Amino acid sequence: MAASPEWSPPRGDAILIAAQSGRALAQAARRAGLRPYVLDLFGDGDTLALAEGHRPARGRFGDGLSGEGVLSGLDALAVMAKTPPIGIVLGSGFENATDLMERIARRHRLLGAGPETVRALKDPLAFAALCARLAIPHPDVTREAVAERSGWLLKRAGGSGGSHIRPAGAGRAPSGAYFQRRVGGRARAVAFLADGREATVLAVTEQWSAPSPLRPFRYAGALERAAREAPILPASTLSQVTAAIAGIVAETGLRGLASADLLVSDEGWWLTEINPRPGATLDILDRRETPLLTAHIDASLGVLPLVEAAPVDAAASEICYAAAGYAPMPPLDWPDFVRDRPQSGACVPRDAPLCTVFAAGPDSAATRDLLRVRAATLRTLLATTEEAR
Known part of the structure; x- marks a missing residue:
C-alpha cells in the first residue's frame, strides 16, 4: 500500500458533483476545503446552502438520472466556477448509465470509477462470472424463468436503494432486470478505498431496511459502531471479504471510495454487489481527521491513502x-x-x-x-x- 500522498487539492478549488442526491457529497466537499457545484434531483435546502452553484437534474430516485440535460447542466456549472473544476465526483444514479459516464469523462476528469469498471461491476451476469472465477460467494443470478419463484428476487440492473427489488414473478426477467437467488443473513457493508490495483478497508457498517407494501427491500439506514464495541464482522470473515475486494479491484481497476454489500449469517457470507462510488454511508464515515472526499480523490488519482483510526x-x-x-x-x-x-x-x-x-x-x-x-x-x-x- 502506498504512503499518504503529497498531493492534495488546494483549498478553495472548485469540484463538480452529480448524483441523485448531492447533499452528502457537497458537505464532504466543504469539509475537504473544496467549493462544490452540484447537479442533482432534489435541490434540497441544505444542498443549496452548501453548493456554490446548483442545477436540477431529471430522473426518478432509485432509477437514476436522465441523460437529458446532465451534460449541459454540468457545463453550465463549470462555467460558473471562478477556476476550472479539478474534476467531477459521481454519486448514485449512473450505475446503469455508463454511456453517459463516457460522455461526461470526455468533458470533465472523473474522480472515481470509470465507465468500463462500472459496466463490469453492474452487469449482473458478468459480475457473477467474476465472483465465480475469484471463488467469491455470490448468489446465483439468471435472466431466464425460475421454477421456484419464492426462492428468487427480481432486481433491476444498476438499481440502487433497494426500492427496485421485488419477489420474482413468472417468465423471463423483464428487459434491464434479472433474478437473484434469495440467501439469508444480516445486511452489512464494507466501505473501502481503491487505487485501481489495491484496496484498503475503511469501515464496516450495519444496514437495515424500511419495507413498504410496494417496496419490501428499500434501504433505510446504516450504523458504524463505536471503537470500543465488538466488531461488526468476525476477523476471519473480514479477512475473507478483504481478499475478495482486493481481487475485484485488481480485476476491474476500481478507483476511489466504494462499498461491498454483504449478507452475513452464522454459516457464512455472501457478496451481493459492489457499489463503485461514494454511497449512503458517507455521512457517518466522514468523521476521521482526513476528510473522506480528499481520500477518495487521492485514491482515484492512483495513490492509496493510509486509513486512520475509527472515531470513538x-x-x-x-x-x-x-x-x-x-x-x-x-x-x-x-x-x-x-x-x-x-x-x-x-x-x-x-x-x-x-x-x-x-x-x-x-x-x-x-x-x-x-x-x-x-x-x-x-x-x-x-x-x-x-x-x-
Whole structure:
C-alpha cells in the first residue's frame, strides 16, 4: 500500500458533483476545503446552502438520472466556477448509465470509477462470472424463468436503494432486470478505498431496511459502531471479504471510495454487489481527521491513502420516507439533526425520501435509541405542521 500522498487539492478549488442526491457529497466537499457545484434531483435546502452553484437534474430516485440535460447542466456549472473544476465526483444514479459516464469523462476528469469498471461491476451476469472465477460467494443470478419463484428476487440492473427489488414473478426477467437467488443473513457493508490495483478497508457498517407494501427491500439506514464495541464482522470473515475486494479491484481497476454489500449469517457470507462510488454511508464515515472526499480523490488519482483510526463514538443515519404526500412542502423549522431538507414549496410524493436523520452516541444502542427519538420528533413536527395548515 502506498504512503499518504503529497498531493492534495488546494483549498478553495472548485469540484463538480452529480448524483441523485448531492447533499452528502457537497458537505464532504466543504469539509475537504473544496467549493462544490452540484447537479442533482432534489435541490434540497441544505444542498443549496452548501453548493456554490446548483442545477436540477431529471430522473426518478432509485432509477437514476436522465441523460437529458446532465451534460449541459454540468457545463453550465463549470462555467460558473471562478477556476476550472479539478474534476467531477459521481454519486448514485449512473450505475446503469455508463454511456453517459463516457460522455461526461470526455468533458470533465472523473474522480472515481470509470465507465468500463462500472459496466463490469453492474452487469449482473458478468459480475457473477467474476465472483465465480475469484471463488467469491455470490448468489446465483439468471435472466431466464425460475421454477421456484419464492426462492428468487427480481432486481433491476444498476438499481440502487433497494426500492427496485421485488419477489420474482413468472417468465423471463423483464428487459434491464434479472433474478437473484434469495440467501439469508444480516445486511452489512464494507466501505473501502481503491487505487485501481489495491484496496484498503475503511469501515464496516450495519444496514437495515424500511419495507413498504410496494417496496419490501428499500434501504433505510446504516450504523458504524463505536471503537470500543465488538466488531461488526468476525476477523476471519473480514479477512475473507478483504481478499475478495482486493481481487475485484485488481480485476476491474476500481478507483476511489466504494462499498461491498454483504449478507452475513452464522454459516457464512455472501457478496451481493459492489457499489463503485461514494454511497449512503458517507455521512457517518466522514468523521476521521482526513476528510473522506480528499481520500477518495487521492485514491482515484492512483495513490492509496493510509486509513486512520475509527472515531470513538458510534454514528447512524436513516432516511425518513414521506408518510403522506406534500404538494407543496410546508415551511418547517428543521431540527439540526435533519439533513436533505426539502425546500418550502417543493413537491414530495408519498413514500418518497423526505429527509435524513443523523445521530451519534457512545455506543450502538444509545445511537439507535437517539435515532428513534429523533425520527419520532420529526414525525410529530410534521404532524403538527399539517394540523396547523
